[in-house]
Each structure stands twice: as C-alpha cells, then as structure tokens.
Amino acid sequence: MAEARKRKIIALATLKGGSGKSTIAACLAAYWLLDGCKMALFDTDPQGSLINWRQPDGPLEDLRIIANHTQTVGQAIAQSAGFHDVIVADTAGFRNRTTIAVLAATDIAIVPVKASPFDLRVAADTLQLIGEINATKERRHRKIVVAVLLAQTTPGSVIARHLRAEISEAGLPIMAAELANRVVYGEAALAGLTPSVVQPNGKASKEIAAVAMEIENM
Numbered sequence: 756m757a758e759a760r761k762r763k764i765i766a767l768a769t770l771k772g773g774s775g776k777s778t779i780a781a782c783l784a785a786y787w788l789l790d791g792c793k794m795a796l797f798d799t800d801p802q803g804s805l806i807n808w809r810q811p812d813g814p815l816e817d818l819r820i821i822a823n824h825t826q827t828v829g830q831a832i833a834q835s836a837g838f839h840d841v842i843v844a845d846t847a848g849f850r851n852r853t854t855i856a857v858l859a860a861t862d863i864a865i866v867p868v869k870a871s872p873f874d875l876r877v878a879a880d881t882l883q884l885i886g887e888i889n890a891t892k893e894r895r896h897r898k899i900v901v902a903v904l905l906a907q908t909t910p911g912s913v914i915a916r917h918l919r920a921e922i923s924e925a926g927l928p929i930m931a932a933e934l935a936n937r938v939v940y941g942e943a944a945l946a947g948l949t950p951s952v953v954q955p956n957g958k959a960s961k962e963i964a965a966v967a968m969e970i971e972n973m
Contacts, residue, residue, distance in 0.1 A: 763841045764832060765970060766861040770884070771877040772848030774867040775906045777804040778940055780845040782963045783970070785949040788818045790967075792840035795819045799828050799857050800847045810947035829856035850884060858888050863973055864899050865930075867906040868922070870914045875921065878903055882927060900973050904966065905933035932965035 765783065767776035777800065784796040796818060798805040806822040809815050819839070823831050824847070835842055844861065846854045858864060866881050868874045882901060889898045903922055908915040915933070922929045937959045939950045950959035 763839070764836060764844070764861045765841065765863045765865065766844045766846060766857050767867060768846045768854060768858060768864050768881055768885070769848060769866050769868070769874075769877060770850050770881050771874065774848070774869055774874065775934070776848070776867045777845050778944070779865070779867055779904070779906060779934065779966075780843050781805055781808060781944075782940075782949045782951065783967055784818055784841075784843040785815055786951050786963050786967045787841045787843075788815060789951055793817075793838070795821060795835050795839040795842045797828065797832060797835075797842065797844040797857070798822045799824050799853050800845055802847075805845055808944065808947055813947060814952050815948065824853050826852045826856055828853055829860040832857065832860045855884070855888065858885060858899060859891075859894065861899055863970060864901045865970065866901065866903045868903050868918070869907045870905065870909070870912065870918050875918060875925075878922075878927065879925070901928060902973065903927055903929045905929070907936040908933055910935045930966065930969050932962065932969050934962050934966065935959070 767780045769776055784794050788794040798820060801824045803822055806820055809818060809820060832842060844857045846857050864885055866878050868878045885899055885901050888894055939954055939959045943949050943953045950957055951963055954960055
C-alpha cells in the first residue's frame with residue numbers, strides 16, 4: 756500500500772454515464788479500507804449514487820463518504836487528504852466545473868470504458884480534458900497520471916480484445932487489469948456492500964484487487 760499512500764487522491768472520470776465508474780469507485784474504496792487504509796470516498800455526482808449506498812453499521816462502516824457536487828470540492832478533497840491514506844472521488848458523467856475541480860485536485864485519474872466504440876470516443880474526449888488540465892500552470896510540474904480501464908467486459912470476448920488493441924494502437928494508456936461484467940456487483944450493492952466483502956475469494960474480488968494493485972504501482 757505504500758505506493759497508494761504516495762498517490763492518494765484517485766478520481767474515476769468519464770464524460771459519459773453508464774460506464775460503471777460509481778461502482779468501481781465504491782469497490783476500490785472498500786478494497787483499500789479492508790486493506791487497512793483510512794479512506795474517504797467523495798461522491799461528486801449530482802445524482803448522489805454513493806451517498807446512501809453503504810450499510811451504515813456493516814463491514815464498511817468506517818468508510819467515510821462525502822457528498823459534494825459544488826465547485827469547492829477541490830478544496831474539500833485537499834483538506835481531507837491530510838486525514839486519510841487514500842481518497843477516491845466519483846465524478847459526474849459529463850463535463851462540468853465540479854468534474855474539472857476534482858481532476859485538478861487528483862493524482863491519478865482512471866477512465867472506465869465499456870466495450871463499445873462510442874465509449875472509446877468518449878474516453879478520448881476525457882483524456883483530452885485531463886490533458887488540458889495538465890497543461891495549466893498549476894499542474895504543469897505535477898501531472899495527473901491517467902489510465903483507461905476496461906470495465907463490464909465479457910471475459911475473453913472478441914470485442915474486448917479488439918477494443919484493447921484499438922486503445923493501444925491509438926496510443927492511449929490502458930491498464931492491464933480489467934473488470935468483467937459479473938452479477939455479484941449488483942447483488943452486493945443491494946446489501947450496501949462490494950464483492951470484496953461478500954465474496955472475498957471470488958473472481959470479481961480478485962479483479963478489483965488487480966486493478967487496485969496496478970493503481971498502487973503507477
């Protein structure tokens with residue numbers, strides 16, 4: 756976890772809804788919490804998908820969830836950084852000032868992409884936005900590390916392999932780990948939990964762990 760603590764502000768960002776970023780944000784936050792980190796999860800999406808998701812007295816009760824979809828969220832994240840080992844921030848599925856404020860405060864941006872050509876185009880737009888932020892005076896010498904994450908895939912499918920190859924050929928940074936579309940995500944969410952809690956030795960939990968460890972090593 757040492758690397759994750761060095762890079763402790765992680766944003767899930769895409770300019771399109773339905774990519775699974777809220778689920779991924781919750782799963783990563785839960786993984787690091789169970790790994791012994793003091794965690795904060797920022798819900799900056801106006802829909803508030805995460806604020807009421809977690810069981811308040813369950814295994815994730817120590818996971819602090821903060822709802823803030825205003826332009827002050829960057830300051831709130833910076834203030835929380837001093838009190839937490841890792842901060843994970845979920846963003847809105849569109850470009851707005853809050854999303855920009857979150858990205859401006861983050862160390863690592865993960866861009867989830869489903870196996871579809873449209874998602875790939877949106878990922879490119881998201882990476883362009885992050886590039887614009889990295890070009891600002893404030894971030895010029897402290898670049899946001901960014902990577903594309905394939906999510907909701909069918910393991911071994913032709914379209915997933917094709918999309919991975921297309922992303923690589925486009926020169927976009929893509930994570931080796933990916934998250935398959937598994938029923939356990941929905942089942943766990945109904946109970947206010949994640950696969951790492953309900954099926955700690957299951958395939959989904961192992962995939963989440965692989966994503967988390969790859970982020971730690973960025």
